[in-house]
Amino acid sequence: MRLAPTDEIREFQLAVRAHIATHRPDLPRLPGTRSPDSVDLPAYRAWCGSLFSAGLMGSDWPVEWGGSGVTNPLRDFVLDEELAAAQVPRAIGAWNLVCGTLFEYGSERQKATHLPRIRSFDDLWCQLFSEPEAGSDLAALRTTARVDGDGWIVHGQKVWTTHAHIADLGFLLARTDPLASKHAGISAFIVDMSAPGVTVRPLRDITGASDFNEVFLDDVRLPAGAMIGAPGQGWEIARSALARERSHSVREDPVVAKVERLVGIAGRTADSTGTTLADRRDVRQRLGQLYARARATDLLGFEGVLREASGADRSYDAPVVKLMFSEANLDAVTYAAELLGEQAVHGEDDPQAPDDGYWQKAWLFARGYTISAGSNEILRNLVAERGLGLPR
Ligand SMILES: Cc1cc2nc3c(=O)[nH]c(=O)nc-3n(C[C@H](O)[C@H](O)[C@H](O)COP(=O)(O)OP(=O)(O)OC[C@H]3O[C@@H](n4cnc5c(N)ncnc54)[C@H](O)[C@@H]3O)c2cc1C
Numbered sequence: 001m002r003l004a005p006t007d008e009i010r011e012f013q014l015a016v017r018a019h020i021a022t023h024r025p026d027l028p029r030l031p032g033t034r035s036p037d038s039v040d041l042p043a044y045r046a047w048c049g050s051l052f053s054a055g056l057m058g059s060d061w062p063v064e065w066g067g068s069g070v071t072n073p074l075r076d077f078v079l080d081e082e083l084a085a086a087q088v089p090r091a092i093g094a095w096n097l098v099c100g101t102l103f104e105y106g107s108e109r110q111k112a113t114h115l116p117r118i119r120s121f122d123d124l125w126c127q128l129f130s131e132p133e134a135g136s137d138l139a140a141l142r143t144t145a146r147v148d149g150d151g152w153i154v155h156g157q158k159v160w161t162t163h164a165h166i167a168d169l170g171f172l173l174a175r176t177d178p179l180a181s182k183h184a185g186i187s188a189f190i191v192d193m194s195a196p197g198v199t200v201r202p203l204r205d206i207t208g209a210s211d212f213n214e215v216f217l218d219d220v221r222l223p224a225g226a227m228i229g230a231p232g233q234g235w236e237i238a239r240s241a242l243a244r245e246r247s248h249s250v251r252e253d254p255v256v257a258k259v260e261r262l263v264g265i266a267g268r269t270a271d272s273t274g275t276t277l278a279d280r281r282d283v284r285q286r287l288g289q290l291y292a293r294a295r296a297t298d299l300l301g302f303e304g305v306l307r308e309a310s311g312a313d314r315s316y317d318a319p320v321v322k323l324m325f326s327e328a329n330l331d332a333v334t335y336a337a338e339l340l341g342e343q344a345v346h347g348e349d350d351p352q353a354p355d356d357g358y359w360q361k362a363w364l365f366a367r368g369y370t371i372s373a374g375s376n377e378i379l380r381n382l383v384a385e386r387g388l389g390l391p392r
Pocket of ligand 1: 128130133134161212377
């Protein structure tokens with residue numbers, strides 16, 4: 001989507017473009033929240049750190065923590081747009097969830113320790129929320145943190161933890177009061193992923209990659225100062241972090257770009273009768289529908305950003321955007337697979353693969369967006385209850 005920017009935003013946009021032109025990393029842009037190869041990690045950290053030090057990422061942070069003090073959510077939106085258009089990577093990890101949480105709930109010491117290292121990208125964070133029996137029903141989590149001297153001992157298991165295998169720190173939810181009600185007994189913590197007792201086991205996803213993991217926490221000792229906020233405040237902290245996560249997925253992996261790419265393919269591919277796909281009426285109609293949906297999704301995301309900028313965002317905006325995005329995305333790549341037929345199943349290692357195997361990966365990866373950051377069924381419930389006021 002193209003904006004008609006104010007002078008301030010236009011200046012910011014030009015600064016992003018200039019930075020990309022001079023610092024462009026030799027790294028692939030990965031769809032979604034994919035983990036980079038370990039060999040690329042140092043370059044990845046340097047690139048993301050450069051976006052912070054140039055004031056392009058985290059520009060809305062308070063001046064004392066390295067930001068410009070200008071709070072304009074449009075800046076993040078513009079940054080994501082420009083990174084996607086230039087096909088350069090965006091920052092991975094749970095840094096965005098963590099910095100928002102630290103600003104709101106963190107102690108001065110936690111801010112001083114962690115915020116500079118988020119900006120330099122010396123620390124990569126993962127999100128230790130989901131458990132084998134606590135995904136949609138996150139408040140059912142069973143990992144415990146019991147007081148031990150001035151710290152805590154954590155015991156339990158997490159699952160689906162994206163980036164845990166490359167993360168330095170984890171943003172953990174654990175039960176600190178087993179006698180309190182389900183939601184009230186949870187607290188939030190910072191975990192050093194290299195601490196004794198932390199074991200990370202990669203899980204292979206449908207694309208063949210291992211981006212997420214099981215994490216076993218076997219009597220891991222957390223020092224004093226590891227808790228974020230107060231005991232029992234974990235549920236409130238998790239809800240505020242998840243709202244931030246949902247509102248961002250639309251900008252990770254824009255659907256408009258995918259449909260435009262597909263239009264390009266339709267223009268240069270013929271079907272079995274020798275007709276160019278783009279000359280077929282049914283193909284043009286489907287592409288038109290998909291493009292309209294993709295644009296509507298973008299605009300809805302943009303409206304959410306504008307509402308946030310005016311201080312009036314609503315709790316059900318982010319779930320609506322995430323629903324729209326993940327379903328438009330899934331439909332676009334499913335249609336790509338239909339259109340390309342058997343060609344679509346060729347992976348990146350196959351010389352016959354169209355677009356270097358992009359469509360196989362995009363298709364397989366798209367399902368994940370309908371589950372991550374809250375499954376679409378759960379988000380529909382949220383929209384119905386909070387947005388439309390329907391009974392539970
Ligand atoms: C790509 C990816 C990355 C992820 N990364 C992370 C991460 O970094 N950190 C982390 O903590 N978690 C992560 N997750 C986990 C994610 O948050 C959970 O998968 C999600 O919350 C769903 O939980 P579950 O998998 O346990 O499914 P379940 O909760 O077992 O749900 C199974 C099915 O039942 C449906 N269902 C459940 N309850 C209801 C209900 N009340 N009404 C209607 N339908 C219902 C669900 O919609 C789903 O279709 C990731 C997941 C994916 C796919």
